[in-house]
Amino acid sequence: MPYSCPACGAESIITRHVGRNVGGVAGGVAGTASGVAGASSGASAGMAIGAVGGPVGIAIGGLAGALLGGLVGGVTGTVAGSKIGEKLDEEVLDDLECAECGHTFRSDDI
Ligand SMILES: [Zn+2]
Structure with missing residues (x-):
């Protein structure tokens, strides 16, 4: 050392790594929430297309859309939050x- x-x-x-850890968690939560929210519009489009395949197609399309959106949003948010937190660690905390x-x-x- x-x-x-x-x-x-x-x-x-x-x-x-106070800022990085807190930032990562906060970013992950916010990213997941916005990802799921964004996915719901994509999911409804997918559900309309999936309607051709009947109720199962609608369910799978909607679920996959929400899961993917939440996952991508969560990972993106965690990375972004960690980066912001890291800056905080370096410059403020x-x-x-x-x-x-x-x-x-x-x-x-x-
Ligand atoms: Zn000491």
Whole structure:
């Protein structure tokens, strides 16, 4: 580790990813929600086409549309949220923590 604690001098420094983790979760939730919402319009179009194949076609078309939309939206949102959170970690939040005394600080403060 290149860093040492500015409070106690210990070199047991942990990298914190508060912003990245929170951002990833929040982005994933928001992305899944918007993905499912966006998929519902695609699903209704798919259901109209699937109507040719009867009730089973409608059900499969609608379910596949919602699942895909939610999945894609969730992954996209998680990646985007993590990126935003990572920026927060780098530029706003304390990104390092001392394992000895619990002091948190930023890498560019040293
Ligand atoms: Zn310390």
